[in-house]
Amino acid sequence: MPELPEVETIVRGLRPTLTGKTIERIRVLHRDVLRQPPRDFSARLRGRIFESVDRRGKNIVLHMTGGVVLVVNLGMTGRLVWARPEARTTHPAVRFTLNAGPALVYDDVRRFGRLEAMEEAEWALRDQRLGPEPLSSTFTARRLHADLSRSISPIRSWLLDQRRVAGVGNIYANEALHLAGIHPQRSPKSMTEGEARKLHRALRRTLRSAVENRGTTLRDYRDASGNPGENASRLRVYGRGQEPCLRCSTRICRLVFGNRAAFYCPRCQPFESGTTA
Ligand SMILES: [Zn+2]
Known part of the structure; x- marks a missing residue:
C-alpha cells in the first residue's frame, strides 16, 4: 500500500x-x-x-x-x-x-x-x-511525546492511525520502530522522553531516505511515469521474517496483531524498555 x-x-x-x-x-x-x-x-x-x-x-x-x-x-x-x-x-x-x-x-x-x-x-x-505531517517542522519530538502519552494501543497500531501521524503505513512504521529500537507492541503511554525522541528521529530518517529512493515497490507501486521505486532493498525488517537482523544477526520475528504483520528484532527491540543491548 x-x-x-x-x-x-x-x-x-x-x-x-x-x-x-x-x-x-x-x-x-x-x-x-x-x-x-x-x-x-x-x-x-x-x-x-x-x-x-x-x-x-x-x-x-x-x-x-x-x-x-x-x-x-x-x-x-x-x-x-x-x-x-x-x-x-x-x-x-x-x-x-x-x-x-x-x-x-x-x-x-x-x-x-x-x-x-x-x-x-x-x-x-x-x-x-489528519495528524501532523511527520516531515514538517511542526512535528517535533516534544509534540510526539505528548501525543504518545495519551494512548495505550500498541505503538505500531498507533503509528498506522492517520489521525495521530499522517502518511505512515505498515512498512515505515515497522522500519522506524526497528531503527528506534522500540518493540512494536510497546504502549505509547509507557515511552520515555528519550524513546519518543529516538522514534521521532527514526521516523523522519526512514521516511526521508525512502523519498530519496523514490519509494518502496514490493509489487504494485509505480511512480507517475510507471517506474518502480528503489527502496525495497533498503528495508531492515519489513518482509524479512526469519532473516538475520542487519544490526545484530538475530532472526527477525514476524508477529500478527491488529490484522497486520509486524516485523522486529527481539534483541534490538526488547519489549521491556531500557533493556536494549
Ligand atoms: Zn537486531
Missing part, C-alpha cells in the same frame, strides 16, 4: 507537467472508485485547471480552479500515471484527457482506491482530522 514516500514520489512526478493543464474530458470506466456519482464527479472537474499538486498523508491533493479539490487515495494497488505505453496501465478506472500532452490515468487492479471531487471547505475539514 502506498505510504508517504510513494505518494510524495508520485506527486513530484506529476507536478511539473500537470500544473496549469485543463481537464477536457473525463471517462469513468469503473465507477466504484468514485465516492460520488460519475456525473457529479465529472461536472465538478470538467474544464478546471490544475493549480497545484500536493500530498497530505497518503492522499494526492489536486487543487483546481473554481475552488474544487480532487483528492486521490490510492488504496492498495492504485496508480496515478501518465497514459504512455511504458506506464503499462492494465486496469484503468478513470481517464482524464487534458488540453495538451498525455492523458492522466487512474489505474487500480483491486479498486480499493478512491477519488473524490469536493469544495475547498470540505477538504479543509478532512485535512484537520
Whole structure:
C-alpha cells in the first residue's frame, strides 16, 4: 500500500507537467472508485485547471480552479500515471484527457482506491482530522511525546492511525520502530522522553531516505511515469521474517496483531524498555 514516500514520489512526478493543464474530458470506466456519482464527479472537474499538486498523508491533493479539490487515495494497488505505453496501465478506472500532452490515468487492479471531487471547505475539514505531517517542522519530538502519552494501543497500531501521524503505513512504521529500537507492541503511554525522541528521529530518517529512493515497490507501486521505486532493498525488517537482523544477526520475528504483520528484532527491540543491548 502506498505510504508517504510513494505518494510524495508520485506527486513530484506529476507536478511539473500537470500544473496549469485543463481537464477536457473525463471517462469513468469503473465507477466504484468514485465516492460520488460519475456525473457529479465529472461536472465538478470538467474544464478546471490544475493549480497545484500536493500530498497530505497518503492522499494526492489536486487543487483546481473554481475552488474544487480532487483528492486521490490510492488504496492498495492504485496508480496515478501518465497514459504512455511504458506506464503499462492494465486496469484503468478513470481517464482524464487534458488540453495538451498525455492523458492522466487512474489505474487500480483491486479498486480499493478512491477519488473524490469536493469544495475547498470540505477538504479543509478532512485535512484537520489528519495528524501532523511527520516531515514538517511542526512535528517535533516534544509534540510526539505528548501525543504518545495519551494512548495505550500498541505503538505500531498507533503509528498506522492517520489521525495521530499522517502518511505512515505498515512498512515505515515497522522500519522506524526497528531503527528506534522500540518493540512494536510497546504502549505509547509507557515511552520515555528519550524513546519518543529516538522514534521521532527514526521516523523522519526512514521516511526521508525512502523519498530519496523514490519509494518502496514490493509489487504494485509505480511512480507517475510507471517506474518502480528503489527502496525495497533498503528495508531492515519489513518482509524479512526469519532473516538475520542487519544490526545484530538475530532472526527477525514476524508477529500478527491488529490484522497486520509486524516485523522486529527481539534483541534490538526488547519489549521491556531500557533493556536494549
Ligand atoms: Zn537486531
